[in-house]
Each structure stands twice: as structure tokens, then as C-alpha cells.
Amino acid sequence: DGGITQSPKYLFRKEGQNVTLSCEQNLNHDAMYWYRQDPGQGLRLIYYSQIVNDFQKGDIAEGYSVSREKKESFPLTVTSAQKNPTAFYLCASSRGTRTYGYTFGSGTRLTVV
Amino acid sequence: AQRVTQPEKLLSVFKGAPVELKCNYSYSGSPELFWYVQYSRQRLQLLLRHISRESIKGFTADLNKGETSFHLKKPFAQEEDSAMYYCALISYDKVIFGPGTSLSVIP
Numbered sequence: 001d002g003g004i005t006q007s008p009k010y011l012f013r014k015e016g017q018n019v020t021l022s023c024e025q026n027l028n029h030d031a032m033y034w035y036r037q038d039p040g041q042g043l044r045l046i047y048y049s050q051i052v053n054d055f056q057k058g059d060i061a062e063g064y065s066v067s068r069e070k071k072e073s074f075p076l077t078v079t080s081a082q083k084n085p086t087a088f089y090l091c092a093s094s095r096g097t098r099t100y101g102y103t104f105g106s107g108t109r110l111t112v113v
Numbered sequence: 114a115q116r117v118t119q120p121e122k123l124l125s126v127f128k129g130a131p132v133e134l135k136c137n138y139s140y141s142g143s144p145e146l147f148w149y150v151q152y153s154r155q156r157l158q159l160l161l162r163h164i165s166r167e168s169i170k171g172f173t174a175d176l177n178k179g180e181t182s183f184h185l186k187k188p189f190a191q192e193e194d195s196a197m198y199y200c201a202l203i204s205y206d207k208v209i210f211g212p213g214t215s216l217s218v219i220p
Contacts, residue, residue, distance in 0.1 A: 033207070033208075035210075040122060040212060040213075041212055042119075042199060042210045042211055042212035042213045043157075043199065043210040044210075045207055045208075045209075048206070048207055050206060056206075058207065090157065092157075101147055101149075101159040101162060102149075102157075102159065102208065104156045104157040104158065105156065106156045107156065
């Protein structure tokens with residue numbers, strides 16, 4: 001059963017701690033993306049990766065970091081430098097030819113207290 | 114700058130009434146546009162692509178380059194159409210999403 005899996009679904013962290021969100025896909029997609037979804041602001045791109053061992057900053061990369069050591073995995077670390085980390089985070093993948101559209105994960109809701 | 118705007122945050126229509134969700138874009142090249150939908154407690158999913166010229170779940174969207182619009186339309190709204198709708202534009206190697214419109218269909 002192919003798809004894209006994000007874990008955990010809910011995550012709570014204390015302010016000042018780094019936290020890593022997992023995103024795994026078995027669709028053999030080349031490209032993977034991280035978005036942040038906030039009410040009234042739509043989806044904002046954090047980081048994306050077109051191929052293994054390469055990634056680019058999106059529109060709101062400050063305070064975040066990623067790695068792409070394997071094609072299937074694209075974890076996102078929310079660092080203590082991110083000023084407003086409480087949000088809903090969405091991971092997506094695509095074949096690489098963008099016209100096919102994205103497949104999205106179910107998201108991780110991060111709450112920093 | 115590439116941008117997608119959806120002027121309505123919320124849209125309420127009665128069941129059976131026509132519905133139109135507006136989307137405007139700014140893009141210097143030849144645009145590729147999509148509509149994504151997120152139903153309650155479900156993941157965001159692709160609804161339709163302008164290059165396919167398809168009709169999905171009764172929805173259609175026509176690209177109007179003169180007006181730089183890609184409005185989503187359905188002649189008769191159903192209760193199950195209630196969801197969050199995002200218009201999206203391909204910009205080079207990434208996709209830019211609009212802020213979204215929450216559609217509520219009143220029974």
C-alpha cells in the first residue's frame with residue numbers, strides 16, 4: 001500500500017528544545033517537500049528536495065533544518081531558533097515532474113509549550 | 114513575483130446552489146495550476162489540474178489567462194463538498210499555494 005507517512009500525529013515539546021518530525025514515502029517519488037499550514041495563511045513552503053543529498057530553502061526556512069540521506073525519508077527538525085513553532089506541518093512528495101501534483105501526508109501538529 | 118490569491122476566506126452556499134471559488138494568480142510565464150481539497154479529518158489531496166481539463170466530483174476550473182484566474186465551479190453544491198479548498202501554482206521547481214477558501218454547504 002503506497003503512500004506517505006508522517007509521524008507522530010501530535011507532538012508536544014517544551015520551548016527551547018529541538019524536535020524532529022518524520023516523513024517517509026514508499027511511492028518512489030524523487031521530490032519531497034515540507035509545508036507549514038496556519039489558519040488564514042494557507043501552506044507555506046519550508047524546505048524541499050528534488051534528489052537525495054540535496055535540498056533547498058523555501059519561503060520560511062529560518063529556524064528549520066532538513067536532511068535527505070535516503071530517497072524515502074525527509075525529516076524536518078524544528079530548532080529552538082524558530083520563533084513561532086506551534087503549527088500544523090505537512091509533508092508532500094511528487095514524481096519530480098510537478099504537473100502530476102503532490103501526494104500529501106496526514107500531517108503533524110506540533111505544540112510548543 | 115509569483116503569487117496566488119483566493120479572496121474569500123469563507124464561502125457558504127445552500128445545497129443545490131451553484132458554487133464558485135475564486136482564484137487569481139500572478140506569474141510571468143505559462144502557468145500550471147491546480148486545485149487541492151482538504152475534507153474534515155482527511156489529508157490534503159489533489160482535486161484537479163488545469164492541463165487535464167477534467168471534471169472531478171462535478172467541479173471544473175478554466176484557466177483564463179486574460180484575467181489571470183482559475184476559478185473552481187460546480188453547478189449544484191452538495192453537502193459533501195464542504196471542505197477547505199486551495200488553489201496552487203507551479204513556480205519553477207515548487208508549488209505556491211493560495212491562502213485557501215473554506216466552503217460550507219448548508220443543507
